[in-house]
Amino acid sequence: MLVIPPVTCKSWCQTMDCKQQTTHNNGATGHGHCQLKLVNFEAHDNHISHETQGLSKKHLVVRRGKPFKFTLMFHGRSWDPHTESLALEVCLGGLSETIPVQFSDMQSDPHQWSAKIYPGNMHPASVTIYICSPVLSSVALYDLLVHIETKWNRRSYAVGTFVLLCNPWLNDDTVYMPLDVHKQEYIKSDYGLVYMGSNININQRPWSFGQYEPGVLEACLKLLQITPQHLSNKHKDYIQRADPVYLSRVVCAMVNCNDDLGILEGKWQGSYKGGVKPNEWSGSAEILHQWVSSNFSPVRYGQCWVFASVLCTVMRVLGIPSRVVTVFNAAHDGDASLKVEEFYSSRGEKLNLSKDSIWNFHVWVECWMRRPDLGAGFDGWQVLDPTPQEKSAGIFRCGPSPVVAIQQHCFGAPYDTPFVYASVDADIVRLILHNGQVVGRAVDTEWVGQLIYTKSAGSDSPENLTHTYKSKQSKRRRETSSQRGRSPSLEVSLNIDGVPSVGSSIRMYVTVKNQSSNPRVLMEHLNAQMKEYNSGPKESFWKIHKEVHIQPHEVLTLQHTIPPSEYESILAGDDIVNLAVVIKDVKTKERVLDTQEFNIRTPQITIEIEGGDSIQMKEQHTAQVSFTNRFTKALNESVLTVEGCGLLHGKHEARLSLLKPGETIVKKVSIMATSPGTKLLLATFSHNNSHTVVSRGFHKVSVRPAL
Template structure:
């Protein structure tokens, strides 16, 4: 990168022309290397607070005379101003004040190099720099230009300081991440390009701060508070979603996406930020949790706050704040939508690293910041920063939103079986929520398990389960009948849901450890793949010395990842006889013809089995949830996955039909932001079994960093079923 001197703009003083500041060189290349900001901008000087940066002044005419004239630098930010008297020294003064000095030997031949240092707790923003020269008979002032000041995780005194270089490389400088999705049974991973080095991304991140409600209502106060990373994360968290402001992304979780981009089609943040800037603040359509979180991670890294994207599998949304979630099932295993609580198969948020001076050193470290608009925090859709250690220690009053985040990873689930307006079976599951919590490992594309950092082992299960049972069983009114619940669940009002929640029942409530004399488990064989049969195994256990006649009900439903139950697509009802002390294994298969008509893409299947003892009327329930994988698309870059800037390379993308049927109207689409202009396609009228569709594309990157090639395959035989694959390409200079 070439240094870009700026012409100094003369703003005041005599016009005799005896001395004039001609150029100001911000020494961009040298400063960016020193401040670890290479690639963030080729237009602005970008530096980190608390660390000196160089500015070179070039005079023509008479040189500044340090013996008879004062040289002063002034920085402006809104209504705030700070002046620095430039002096000769090899020592820095107060680290909490702006300062400027000249090292011995840095002056001569009309040139003077000044080292400027911002306070370690400076506000993150774009500043203006002025130069003032005052003598006994002459005063002059110049506008030198602007520079951007960011947080400094390399500096120990900065609240975002991160001690290990490997961590800083991964959580600040890396422009590539992996998002974990699906279920804890068979999760998938999706690469994401954070894109902080793409042109215009830095400017978009700064613009988010400038159009926040806090800045628009009181810019002076906002500028002052921007020194605090907790404040910054809270502002940006709200601005990433568009629910309350001129935010980045509009969310949509079901229905039609034709007036925007389907959330599953995004693979990077830069495109979203560019679209938002081009639209002058109109939200980009559409996002879901992983999109919100990934964009937030990009902005935080740009601002200098170490951040990582985290996935919680089986994340509870505690709608009523009682730290439990309730689920209702029909007596034949169909999930009923009668609760405002939900358990998402996966939910994605961000952890940001910082010291929390507002609440004490005991809560330093990783903080949960969740931009997905679920619940309001202080009247705005945002969540956090919430210390991870506060969640683990169950300090639920800790700012911000700790109780809500705690329930997301550690709530109990109470599952109730409903028949004819009564609860006929009940079970508390203390381990379902927050089963796995993943983030990308440092330097590797494999998951790091964070579960233990959020959850302590539950020593007193009995007390915990008892509390959950009492909270879930409080009641004064009966359930509506199962038929009423089933027919009206999509339009049921909140008052009706509350009626359902408060059902009285004297049915025993066994826990995972089991107080029941019946036991059943449900497992899925292999990796369920679209177009192939889904194989299930049900194991019945009879721990008694009596032969028992059981009725087995299985039910399969599609569901949204955010827990909304769909229609039943397959059922099985059979009577089973099990001998004393016997373990009886039964196998079931769901053929593709049963589930394919219901698929909507990126689908999750929920299967429930309910066993009823025909003599004692006792019922037990087991469930299993898993995502349906799509056949893979093969992407290969000729010569390997590391390419050079501004050099053409060939990529081959192909899809092989591994199904035992013809696929009509086959379409293979290839995209690559920063690698390809627009979409490129290949089509076949019919794709026969074992036949392949292929597309060769020429890729070229204009900037270094990590880029992603994405490919999708669809066919008219099942138009809602779309396979997607992503491929990482490293671009070097």
């Protein structure tokens, strides 16, 4: 319920102080006129009807193209429709539209604003009005005015504001999504999973999108108000905000801070002093709150999954269905050649010589929308990538690129389709160098985009999207043209036995096939290096060089083992191992190469909630967090840390000076949820033997509203 305040004078709505708000015509005086006393925005009913419950306690939040109601209450006398006309005015910056209030039997244009009174909604001292925006209205915070006019005078009232969002529930909206289970997952759900690691050992990290946390919707609206487009031309920006293609490009650029007052600053190497390590974030709300409270200084630091998850939050808040997607073995092809070169020494060591790169995983966002600018064939999921890699029209952003355009190789489809296509389907050319000369070459058409994953709708299992990006023709091309680990007379393949875990040996098999009719003497060079998911390898931590004798047409399988003692001292929780084998014919100098990259499964952190994972808001519960040392040696200065936005204040730690093999460290914390929805408890384990976090644990908590 809103008490009408004195009206503030604004040039575009001709309002005056509440006590003197009457405009007289021809000197006539209006006596006994009705006066507006209160406005009830019916927020509870409107938010249920518009699927916007919980998005804001400060604003009425509704979706475009669907009527919402509010009730006017009068004092003095009731409104008389026979002698007084009633009109509404919606204002957006310097734009405004006056809407005459009609009775329900009058037809209205669905592409225009309308305001109606239905039978039974008029009472002696009040009237309920249903206002409906055009289906392609701009996403923004609007001002609402009420005008009561007779032939003698006009009284105007500024009655409040409302937020208008896109409407995936409405068939005529360009973001319409038919299935309820998809709308629940891609609009309403505040919880998701991000897939990371390598295609051999996929890890999943929960993320709290946090669109129902206080202040998140307001932060998203503020983001729209400080974009370069809005600051340079408010009028044009407001009009273009009706288009989700435009919105998505603008928001995508604002998630990184490279060109504007954007949310996140990226950092991929070196010290993270002065900020938060990207791995330590678990939700978008904290990032958005920090950005707003710092007067839009960039939050430090983000990497691809942080950029993508924050973008997903903003898009869901604005009403555009969105999901976070991971590409395993994603290519960064800066020169648009659709080829990425990798260099290896003749002894199997990977060299940092390439201008382009392959990330073990890369995370972006898919948004659902029609593409009237391209035609119906390009409707559906569109790739948006806010990680600042390459510029699009002079700004660090990428997309929206239709997934179907990537699959069908329609490189002319805007925006940035060739770059996205290369990310999932570029060829890798692996070159073996000896004394600066190329002595071996292999083309791998299968490595890039091996798997493309997102969280399934309605469950925590992954959905494989690879087929939506890669056509059958592309698959046939890869099957027939790949030369990985082959030459005319020699073939090699490298395979890992299972998924290696901390504390256990890494076992691998090198299979060599002699396709010639002669016996051969070969040299096997096998090399292992640690690397981060998005960078080149570090120095080798294990290598072997061995002479091998092979008979004509023989197939040899060579087994090798890396014991834990060889890697535990340098292992960091998120590191990848690059393993490469070079087989050399001693006589002919012929060389062939094969590679594998994988992450080592780290020990698990166990999190248990007393009484189960569904808790009630504002009730105390106990969570027990534990970590067991699975390493083969004792760990010094062990620290187990627990935190959880909306469940805990700050970080809670347990410390042990010495954690022996097989021993467990435990931390109990008391949690209390401050708001309903899905919350995450996050736990990390580190020790003095390693400079980084060794293991991470996450636990999903479902919070019911207070009774």
